[in-house]
Amino acid sequence: AETQKVVLHFHGGLVKKAKALAKAEELTPVYQAAGAHPVFFVWESGLLETLSHNLHEISKEKIFKILVKKVLKHAAGKLFDTGPAKSATGVLQLPTDIEVAVELQKLEAGEEPYGHLKAPADLDDLTDPQEERFESELSADSQFSKEVEAIVAAAHPEQIETTAKGVTAVDRKSGRTLMSPEVIDELVEDRSQAEAAGAKGVLSTAKLVLKAGKILFRVVRRMRKGRGHGLYVTVVEEILRELYIANVGSEVWGMMKKETADTFENAGKDPKRGGWLFVEELGRLSQQGHRPEITLVGHSTGAVFICHLLAHVAAARQDPDHPLPADFTFKNVVFLAPAVSCALFADTLDKYAKLMDSFRMFTMTDANESDDTLVKVIYPRSLLYFVSGVVERETNGAGTFDLPLVGMERYFTDAGTYSMAEVATVRDYVQAKDTRAVWSDEDRGEGLASNSFSHSDFDEIGQNPDGSERTTMKSVQHIIAQGA
Structure with missing residues (x-):
């Protein structure tokens, strides 16, 4: 037969x-x-739905756009710093804001900004002075400070939206951003400390500036070690991992994988599970x-x-x-x-x-x-x-x-x-x-x-x-x- x-x-x-x-x-x-x-x-799981919804929303945020532009600008400057033109002093020749904006425009056409920019063989880690230059430029950016203030002002008790299965899909603590609740908490704390010390303005962005410096360092390190996903994509990934991890589908993804294992658990016992x-x-x-x-x-x-x-x-x-x-x-x-x-x-x-x-x-x-x-x-x-x-x-x-x-x-x-x-x-x-x-x-x-x-x-x-x-x-x- x-x-x-x-x-x-x-x-x-x-x-x-x-x-x-x-x-x-x-x-x-x-x-x-x-x-x-x-x-x-x-x-x-509804993972694609969660991702699509949250990523569209994040892409429209002022704070996200500012961070992408700034980190991309300094990371690109670092990758351009190569060969005979490599700076002896370590002071990077950065692309202009307009040049960075032109690259970011490529997204509209479905292309990758800086898609052809590869990490040069002589790329080294971001130096302390290079990181400090980035941090002071970000601190001095009035749009950045204003937006951080607005995020803190719009902070509210945590609001969680779940998928049909009760898994967190959106975890929000400010009306202006999908940054993770613990990040919002730090920004709020930052401001109260600054106000308690009688300072206004620049100090209340200190924590976020330091986080952004860490992001830039990691982007360069990944590119140097061959672990980048292209310069622009690596910048986005590191910003999301550092600041938005509660809202990038991680929990939905983890639960989805767990279900594929749970279906084989406790074989022969109630409740009956489809797998075993x-x-x-x-x-x-x-x-x-x-x-x-x-x-x-x-x-x-x-x-x-x-x-x-x-x-x-x-x-x-x-x-x-x-x-x-x-x-x-x-x-x-x-x-x-x-x-x-x-x-x-x-x-x-x-x-x-x-x-x-x-x-x-x-x-x-x-x-x-x-x-x-x-x-x-x-x-x-x-x-x-x-x-x-x-x-x-x-x-x-x-x-x-x-x-x-x-x-x-x-x-x-x-x-x-x-x-x-x-x-x-x-x-x-x-x-x-x-x-x-x-x-x-x-x-x-x-x-x-x-x-x-x-x-x-x-x-x-x-x-x-x-x-x-x-x-x-x-x-x-x-x-x-x-x-x-």
Whole structure:
């Protein structure tokens, strides 16, 4: 008899439930045409909605615009300071305000300001006098001082807006800005201390000026070490991490990932959870002689879900009381633009690689990843860039930057900068077979073609905007029908 085929599709969790269910309906005939019975794991977070709403709002803030201009101006001056023209005194030749404004205008056209400016080989860290020059220029800026005063004047008790699941989406403490509540608290405290000392004006911006100095230092350091995401994008990331972290979707993102692990918690106990219950059912079917070929497809955060599933299945295989056969494996594992960290996937590979008969990832080249705009007015790179640069956390919960993600080509092509063990593990595994990664736009024949140019395009069917046929899901169909 012909082996039955089953596809377990883990969607990205980024959109609302209704949209995810519509996607499941759309993909059902695609999987059926490949001879497989599809099962969809759907969960929702509303992350894209939160990000889009908050980033649009932040982009309009006066304080944000002032900080971007100032930090960008001094960081660009530092990068221009190279070669024979390098200043002997360390006093930077800064671009003019007009030159910076012209670069920022590029955002309107969907381009990246200073997009072609690379860190020179002789770039060094920001010096103390260079940081002090920046801080005194910012302190002396009357618009900046006025705006800080207005933010403090508009301070109010904390107001929290949550997603449908009760996760914080907006955490506001001033009517004028989405800066994190603890930052507003510091600004308010700054002013009261200044007033208590009988001073007005300049002193009450001191804390924010020092924070801005730290931001500039970190931007230059990241660019120097090859950990920048392009100059402008790195400036935005560092401002958001330092001043707006409560409102950049970090909590929604963390909760979304947690849900993909929680579904396998407390197996066999009430309340019943979809993840472990499904694996139990799979075991029962196997005992009745049903051993289908199973393909796992994970889009975006769906790849995180798959890592937790593999861990649970590995434990079930070793449990004599679990109905799942001890030799159970998955025929194919397919990642579509995976938003999983190299740390989690490296751990998964170390422990559970034997559960995957074959692996293939479809994702973008770095050039296409960089061109995939998340929010035009503020962040011209992709969702994965934003997750890596702003939203992700270290395993201990600490904030981080440029966190290596499996779906981003930069971590595969620059082994010198990214020599960390977890990145090397993933890189070595993916590069061990040339069929393990397809970098869009690429066509190496059936099952090895992808022409998705946006994070959300990988599970799309039909035609691209230019009329060409979308090939990523065609490749996935081929893998299911013919094997990878």
